[in-house]
Amino acid sequence: xxxxxxxxxxxxxxxxxxxxxxxLSQSYRxxxxxxxxxxxxxxxxxxxxxxxQMASRVNEGNRVLRDPIERARYLLEMEGVDLGTxxxxxxxxxxxxxxxxxxxQLEEVQHGADPGAGLGHFVEQMEQRIRxxxxxxxxxxxxxxxxxKKTIQRMQFFNRLxxxxxxxxxxxx
Numbered sequence: 001x002x003x004x005x006x007x008x009x010x011x012x013x014x015x016x017x018x019x020x021x022x023x024l025s026q027s028y029r030x031x032x033x034x035x036x037x038x039x040x041x042x043x044x045x046x047x048x049x050x051x052x053q054m055a056s057r058v059n060e061g062n063r064v065l066r067d068p069i070e071r072a073r074y075l076l077e078m079e080g081v082d083l084g085t086x087x088x089x090x091x092x093x094x095x096x097x098x099x100x101x102x103x104x105q106l107e108e109v110q111h112g113a114d115p116g117a118g119l120g121h122f123v124e125q126m127e128q129r130i131r132x133x134x135x136x137x138x139x140x141x142x143x144x145x146x147x148x149k150k151t152i153q154r155m156q157f158f159n160r161l162x163x164x165x166x167x168x169x170x171x172x173x
């Protein structure tokens with residue numbers, strides 16, 4: 001196995017935004033067994049180092065391919081698209097207004113009569129928006145990297161709000 005193999009090849013998956021999560025899990029377990037450092041405890045130093053590097057690569061690949069946003073970013077990076085940083089802003093006035101409204105909505109829900117239920121509903125809304133953006137990305141990524149990049153930025157925003165709302169729920173407990 002080669003350390004430069006892309007994650008899709010590593011796990012025997014087609015290069016696509018949509019993945020077979022069961023196949024990913026099966027491949028992950030198989031690769032973990034194959035390259036687990038404990039299997040190389042008595043091997044030569046170079047073999048131990050390579051097994052550690054491969055185990056690390058398998059773990060990172062699994063993490064990236066399981067996460068829809070990381071998977072989308074990875075696909076564009078494979079195409080040579082510079083994604084900049086997570087904090088890069090999207091220059092879209094309509095989306096900017098939507099961001100403001102969603103932040104205000106989150107604030108209102110947090111201080112509302114039933115914050116637990118309101119935050120739970122808000123989390124579901126963000127999950128739905130992330131899924132919708134993922135579907136949009138799936139159609140865009142090979143056709144328009146500029147539009148796909150914007151979609152990733154939207155997904156990242158919704159994901160940040162999702163995490164923020166989940167943290168608020170945890171704080172209620």
